[in-house]
Amino acid sequence: MPSYARFERFFQYKRRLDAVAALRGLKEVGFTHKELSNRLGISIPLISNYVKGRIVPGPEKAKRIIRLAISDDIVARILRSERFTPYSPNIATIIAWHIVFRHCLGKVVQLVITADRDALVIASKIAEIINVKVYLNGQGLKVRKRINALLVGTWIDRGWTPSIPESRVRIVKMVFLRGSSDVKDSDNNNLVIIYRGTSIEKVKPERRASLLLRRRKRVLVL
Numbered sequence: 001m002p003s004y005a006r007f008e009r010f011f012q013y014k015r016r017l018d019a020v021a022a023l024r025g026l027k028e029v030g031f032t033h034k035e036l037s038n039r040l041g042i043s044i045p046l047i048s049n050y051v052k053g054r055i056v057p058g059p060e061k062a063k064r065i066i067r068l069a070i071s072d073d074i075v076a077r078i079l080r081s082e083r084f085t086p087y088s089p090n091i092a093t094i095i096a097w098h099i100v101f102r103h104c105l106g107k108v109v110q111l112v113i114t115a116d117r118d119a120l121v122i123a124s125k126i127a128e129i130i131n132v133k134v135y136l137n138g139q140g141l142k143v144r145k146r147i148n149a150l151l152v153g154t155w156i157d158r159g160w161t162p163s164i165p166e167s168r169v170r171i172v173k174m175v176f177l178r179g180s181s182d183v184k185d186s187d188n189n190n191l192v193i194i195y196r197g198t199s200i201e202k203v204k205p206e207r208r209a210s211l212l213l214r215r216r217k218r219v220l221v222l
Contacts, residue, residue: 012059018093019062022069023051025090029081039068070098079177079195086118086154086177089125096125099152099175103192104130107172108148111135115153115176122177123152148172155179156193 026036033051037044042061049055050065057065068074075098078084078091085091099122112127112134114120120136127134146168156176171190179193 013056015066016056016059016062018097019057019065019069020050020053021090021093022065022097023047025078025088025092025094026069026074027051028088028090029078029083040064066097069094070101072102076195087121089121092121092125095122095177096129098194099126099150100129103173103175104150107150109150109172110147111149111169113137113149113151113169113171115151115174116155118154119152119177126150126152144168146170150175153177156191 023036033044033047036047040047050057075095078094109130109132111132112123114123114134114136117136123134147170149169149171151171151174153174153176156179173190173192175192175194177194
């Protein structure tokens with residue numbers, strides 16, 4: 001039977017690996033080594049070694065990296081970036097930690113449900129961090145007693161309502177990466193929209209084609 005100390009050591013090492021993924025995610029959306037060095041107080045060669053996987057940051061540096069990556073201004077910049085894609089595991093690591101720290105602390109979350117397929121990578125990472133199961137749109141979900149769930153999606157329009165087939169699932173928080181300007185958080189205390197930007201479906205056809213092509217290339221690379 002693994003002891004609590006072993007579990008804690010495993011969790012700390014996992015967080016150090018997530019810090020490396022967060023640095024790679026920041027690089028993917030356009031952050032430079034110099035900018036990261038200035039904001040983190042870590043030398044450029046050391047950051048380069050972290051990104052290349054040559055070494056893993058220590059516990060304190062890992063904590064510093066994750067705190068920077070999940071800050072509100074950084075996450076907003078990521079979601080504004082043309083390079084953003086929800087399919088990147090590195091970017092998903094940043095968004096997942098942001099959602100856990102900003103919107104899940106103090107809440108009992110026993111399940112993660114995605115509102116759309118695009119959010120599956122992010123939802124899977126959240127489920128990994130808090131050690132629960134993840135379901136796509138609640139498909140195949142069967143519970144014997146009342147359970148609290150976190151709902152994660154990439155885009156929300158006015159009039160959208162969750163359609164969870166299992167009546168015993170209670171949504172304690174709904175977090176969407178982006179949403180239209182006419183959707184108000186005040187209409188639902190459990191609803192959070194991280195960034196009110198433009199959905200890829202709202203972009204001009206030629207620009208949308210370019211973004212989708214970039215997404216597909218990244219998926220193939222992964």
